[in-house]
Amino acid sequence: MDVKKRISELREEIRYHDRKYYVENNPVISDYEYDQLMEELKKLESEHPEYVTPDSPTQRVSGQPVEGFSSVKHKIPMLSLDNTYSSKELLDFDKRMKKFLGGEKPDYAVELKIDGVGVALIYENGVLVRGATRGDGSTGDDITSNIRTIKSIPLKLDIANETKPLANCEVRGEVYMTRKGFEALNKEKAKKGEPLFANPRNAAAGSLRQLDPKVVSKRNLDVFLYTLSYTKEGGYKTHMECLEAMKKAGLKVNPNINKFSNIEDVIKYCDSWENKKETLDYETDGMVIKVESLEQQKRLGSTIKNPRWAVAYKFPPKQVTTKITDIVIQVGRTGALTPVAVLEPVELSGSTISRATLHNEDEIKRKDIRVGDTVFIEKAGEVIPEVIKPVKEKRTGKEKIFIMPKKCPVCNSDVVRPEDEAVSRCIGLSCPAQLKNSLHHFASRHAMNIDGLGPAIIDQLVDKKIVRDISDLYILKIDVLANLERMGEKSAQNLLDEINESKKNEFSRLLFGLGIRYVGRHIAKLLSENFSSIDEIMHAEKEKIEKIEGIGGIVAESIILFFRDEKNREIIEKLGKNGVSMESKVEKKGLLSGKRFVFTGILEKYSRAEAEGIVESLGGSFTSSVSENVDFVVAGKDPGSKYEKAKKLGIAIISEEEFDKLVHES
Numbered sequence: 001m002d003v004k005k006r007i008s009e010l011r012e013e014i015r016y017h018d019r020k021y022y023v024e025n026n027p028v029i030s031d032y033e034y035d036q037l038m039e040e041l042k043k044l045e046s047e048h049p050e051y052v053t054p055d056s057p058t059q060r061v062s063g064q065p066v067e068g069f070s071s072v073k074h075k076i077p078m079l080s081l082d083n084t085y086s087s088k089e090l091l092d093f094d095k096r097m098k099k100f101l102g103g104e105k106p107d108y109a110v111e112l113k114i115d116g117v118g119v120a121l122i123y124e125n126g127v128l129v130r131g132a133t134r135g136d137g138s139t140g141d142d143i144t145s146n147i148r149t150i151k152s153i154p155l156k157l158d159i160a161n162e163t164k165p166l167a168n169c170e171v172r173g174e175v176y177m178t179r180k181g182f183e184a185l186n187k188e189k190a191k192k193g194e195p196l197f198a199n200p201r202n203a204a205a206g207s208l209r210q211l212d213p214k215v216v217s218k219r220n221l222d223v224f225l226y227t228l229s230y231t232k233e234g235g236y237k238t239h240m241e242c243l244e245a246m247k248k249a250g251l252k253v254n255p256n257i258n259k260f261s262n263i264e265d266v267i268k269y270c271d272s273w274e275n276k277k278e279t280l281d282y283e284t285d286g287m288v289i290k291v292e293s294l295e296q297q298k299r300l301g302s303t304i305k306n307p308r309w310a311v312a313y314k315f316p317p318k319q320v321t322t323k324i325t326d327i328v329i330q331v332g333r334t335g336a337l338t339p340v341a342v343l344e345p346v347e348l349s350g351s352t353i354s355r356a357t358l359h360n361e362d363e364i365k366r367k368d369i370r371v372g373d374t375v376f377i378e379k380a381g382e383v384i385p386e387v388i389k390p391v392k393e394k395r396t397g398k399e400k401i402f403i404m405p406k407k408c409p410v411c412n413s414d415v416v417r418p419e420d421e422a423v424s425r426c427i428g429l430s431c432p433a434q435l436k437n438s439l440h441h442f443a444s445r446h447a448m449n450i451d452g453l454g455p456a457i458i459d460q461l462v463d464k465k466i467v468r469d470i471s472d473l474y475i476l477k478i479d480v481l482a483n484l485e486r487m488g489e490k491s492a493q494n495l496l497d498e499i500n501e502s503k504k505n506e507f508s509r510l511l512f513g514l515g516i517r518y519v520g521r522h523i524a525k526l527l528s529e530n531f532s533s534i535d536e537i538m539h540a541e542k543e544k545i546e547k548i549e550g551i552g553g554i555v556a557e558s559i560i561l562f563f564r565d566e567k568n569r570e571i572i573e574k575l576g577k578n579g580v581s582m583e584s585k586v587e588k589k590g591l592l593s594g595k596r597f598v599f600t601g602i603l604e605k606y607s608r609a610e611a612e613g614i615v616e617s618l619g620g621s622f623t624s625s626v627s628e629n630v631d632f633v634v635a636g637k638d639p640g641s642k643y644e645k646a647k648k649l650g651i652a653i654i655s656e657e658e659f660d661k662l663v664h665e666s
């Protein structure tokens with residue numbers, strides 16, 4: 001075997017696959033097959049060290065850690081680009097170009113501005129000989145050994161006829177880290193307890209500054225090359241031609257580059273990337289617009305600081321700072337209370353922002369946002385702007401800590417926040433903020449089943465303040481309904497009939513229709529089987545509700561809170577007055593079926609719980625307060641005020657003995 005020839009073949013093959021994999025993102029062999037080739041090459045090279053050359057694929061990570069980087073002078077100064085921030089500035093740029101070119105209309109090449117670290121690579125005879133940072137523009141750091149570890153940078157170019165001028169050239173580009181690579185790196189750093197990088201650009205810059213190429217080789221750095229800045233022998237006429245040649249030679253060029261013949265299309269293209277850029281796996285902070293013709297570029301020349309023929313278009317910032325003047329509460333359709341920051345108006349992404357969401361109480365606490373704080377706000381896509389964080393350095397000590405209100409700012413009902421939830425909610429049945437939603441749910445098929453009460457009708461009823469809470473449905477008049485839009489006499493009558501019909505519904509439907517949090521159809525059914533009326537549930541102890549199989553503590557708590565609310569009780573009372581059935585029609589078979597008891601005083605034979613258990617086992621029910629709905633008051637020793645009240649109301653009062661007899665009848 002001709003070892004030298006085999007080594008050369010292997011290198012060519014590996015180079016080809018490196019290009020397919022790292023540059024074109026289109027591998028044609030498996031990792032295993034690739035590793036086999038690499039192993040064979042390594043073996044041959046170790047047996048024949050005399051054949052090892054710096055451009056061999058085995059030599060990417062070579063050399064020892066260095067003390068520091070040496071400075072190198074750039075062949076041609078690496079100027080920075082002039083920035084523009086609006087379409088107007090781009091129009092001005094276009095005017096300048098035309099004026100300078102004596103009325104010629106230049107074509108423009110437009111490309112993404114990659115947010116990375118600028119580098120200049122020098123190839124001699126097709127072999128990478130130097131990689132340097134931009135530095136101050138005229139002098140940079142020689143980071144060749146680090147650059148060599150980046151697998152998408154070829155150590156040797158494919159030089160053919162069309163790419164001949166590239167044999168001796170300088171190309172420039174941006175070394176970057178993908179978002180994915182950045183996250184993985186930070187995760188690893190976090191695990192080791194090391195400080196994290198702030199963003200992918202910092203991570204890329206920090207990695208390139210590493211003194212040990214072995215460390216750099218593990219950092220998943222990548223590159224996009226965007227300019228052929230120098231060739232020993234010329235040969236290309238336009239920027240796009242240069243890029244094409246660079247691609248052919250195996251250099252990685254960003255695919256999102258387009259040529260336009262007028263500035264309007266350039267602006268459109270720039271705008272199109274403003275949101276689309278988030279879909280890329282690397283960060284961009286704008287676009288670069290270049291005059292296409294190299295001859296025109298030459299005529300345009302440079303100022304001391306910037307080339308005249310190119311300009312950067314920066315995407316509008318996503319974040320700005322402003323001051324929170326107040327935090328107000330918004331009540332959503334489902335009763336969720338959302339704290340909203342009232343801001344000193346500020347321009348962001350082309351609109352004036354005066355409010356931003358704070359999501360919920362925990363978010364405010366976590367970010368430590370206070371009224372009076374200067375804060376960063378951000379707008380991502382089309383969503384409502386969000387408060388990111390306070391600038392604590394700007395605090396004066398007069399900032400106020402936010403406290404979630406205990407009452408709904410819209411309806412003054414109780415606000416509750418279940419322990420395991422982040423969201424606080426208004427539980428008010430009559431809450432105007434939720435009324436449309438409540439009505440919709442109340443009328444739904446599995447609730448009160450009022451089919452004719454659709455969204456369009458609900459909107460009108462609520463907006464015209466005809467219905468202020470669900471009980472108002474039951475006092476609707478035919479002429480009022482018939483006067484609504486898209487409503488005739490006949491459909492008004494139909495709706496009214498449906499509403500009337502719903503009064504007779506089994507009360508589990510009503511329970512479900514009230515929209516008590518966690519009370520779905522199933523729980524409503526369970527409740528209706530275990531209680532004989534809404535009134536009974538309203539007065540039940542939490543323990544009793546909890547005891548029902550299938551109902552847990554959280555649900556019971558939610559039911560208790562709902563019925564504790566004064567306004568909710570008012571509405572339920574009104575529903576009853578308006579004729580809605582509040583009683584269970586589920587027949588409870590038993591001796592005491594339908595009978596309701598109140599116990600007062602001390603019982604001798606039974607404990608209170610035992611007595612209550614007996615009543616329930618016989619189909620009766622008990623409650624703790626005396627009202628007209630009570631059938632028997634069982635008076636033990638030393639009865640309290642309930643005894644007096646029962647007497648006043650003329651309710652049957654029986655002794656424990658009589659109770660005992662009653663339950664043992666038959």
Ligand SMILES: [Zn+2]
Nearest residue numbers: 408411426431
């Ligand atoms: Zn409310």
